[in-house]
Amino acid sequence: MEKITRFLWFCSGANFNLLQKSPTESNKYVGIGGTVFFTAVLATLSAGYALFTIFQSIYAAIGFSLIWGLMIFNLDRFIVSSMRKRANVWSEWKMAIPRLIMAVILALVISKPLELKIFEREINRKLDEQKIQMMAESKEALSSSFKEIGVLEARKDSLSRAIQTAISYRDQLQQEYDFERFGVKTDGSSGIVGLGTNAKKKEQQLDEAQLELREMKADNQNRIDLLDQEILAINTQKEAEFQKVKPQIDGFDGIAARIDALSHLTSESKAIWRANIMIILLFIAIETAxxxxxxxxLRGPYDQFLELAERNVEVYTSERTIKLEYESDLRLIDMKKTRTI
Known part of the structure; x- marks a missing residue:
């Protein structure tokens, strides 16, 4: 227990000798040291997550996050240990204001990666939406760059429509021929059963239409096959261009992208915005505690011992300065007397 206490004293930046002379101050500096220590731990975890997102390497993340945590620990320890309890409250606040500003800045930096971790699922969902949108925009941009596909597709449709028109005409002649054979009375048929003159004419027209359809199908299908080959070649080129862009879209998962996604989430949802503000305020409270x-x-015995120790150094320094100046003056007088003689 004593080792833990001394470690937390060290974290608070307190002087061990002076604290041992003022045991009533021990718990206060244990609490301050614990806050400094756990703030550094949170900073290490926060930096570890952020650096793992950047480097995608657990070893690099651990190494750099430890360095970051130690730096935050050193800054917090310096901020706390450099403060002095004075009799004048206003002078204490003047000393505290720049330290509070630095503590708030540190809290904002430390809290951001942990915010990203806390809202990780929501951020991943938002990133997926953005990736889908980016893919759609990329494909649309590529489609505008390969407009010849639309022209070729229009030619294919035109050839297919021509075949369908010929099929419809052939089917119409087939129906008229059937009506004429079976004696169905219509505007275009005689209503007489059997293969009469009209039926033979219809049959001849049907044969001609069937022959034209067969020739058109063969000719147009050859053209359609050639168009399909051209479309396939262009689509292959288009897909190759898309594959060049796709890794960039898939890799849209860095720290900046996640911060941007969190920004969108907080602007879209008041609940997430409130939760985000609460997390930031929590870290500011921890860092400034x-x-x-x-x-x-209150000004305690430790502060009085510390002021006394600093005053002793100040008085000792003044005495030594005065003594050195006095000795220097005596030497100068002696030198002048020697020269005069």
Whole structure:
């Protein structure tokens, strides 16, 4: 237990010798040190997630996140240890304001990667939506670059419509021929059963239409096959161009993309916006807690011992300065006397 206490004293930046002389201050600096330590732990976890997202390597993420955590730990320890309890409250606040600003900036930096982790599922869903939209836009852009596909498809449709028109005409002649054979009375048939003159004429027209249809099918199908080959070649080229862009879309998963997705989510959902604000405020409270503890706590024995130690150094330095100046003046006087003689 003593080792943990001394470690937390170290985290708070307190002087061990002075704290041992003022045991009533021990718990306060244990609490301050614990806040500094756990803030550094959160900073390490936050940086680890952010760096893993960037590098996609657990070893690089662990290495750099430890360096980041130690840097945050050192900054927080410096911010807390450099504050002094004075008799003048306003002077304390003047010292605290720049430290509070730095603490808020650190809290905003530390909280962002953890926000991304907390809303990871929602962010992934938003990124998928953006990827789908980007793919659609990419395909649309490629389609506008390969307009000849539309022209070739229109030619195919024209040839297919011509075949369908010929088939419809052949079917119409077939029906008229059947009506004429079976004696069905219509505007175009005589109504006499049997293969009469009209029926033979209809049969001749049907044979001619069937022959034309057969020739048209063969000719148009050859043209359609050639058009299909051209369309296939262009589509292959189009797909190759899309495959060049696709990895960039699939890789749209970096830290900046996630921050942008979180920004969209907070603007679309008030619930997510409130939760995001609460997380930021929580980290600001954690980061600024040691500073506020020092501000609102009463001036204790440790602060008096610390001021006394600093005052001793100041007085000792002044005495040494005066003594050195006095000795220097004596030496100068002696030198002048020697020259005069």
């Amino acid at each position: 040691p500073i506020f503890v020092k501000l609102i706590s």
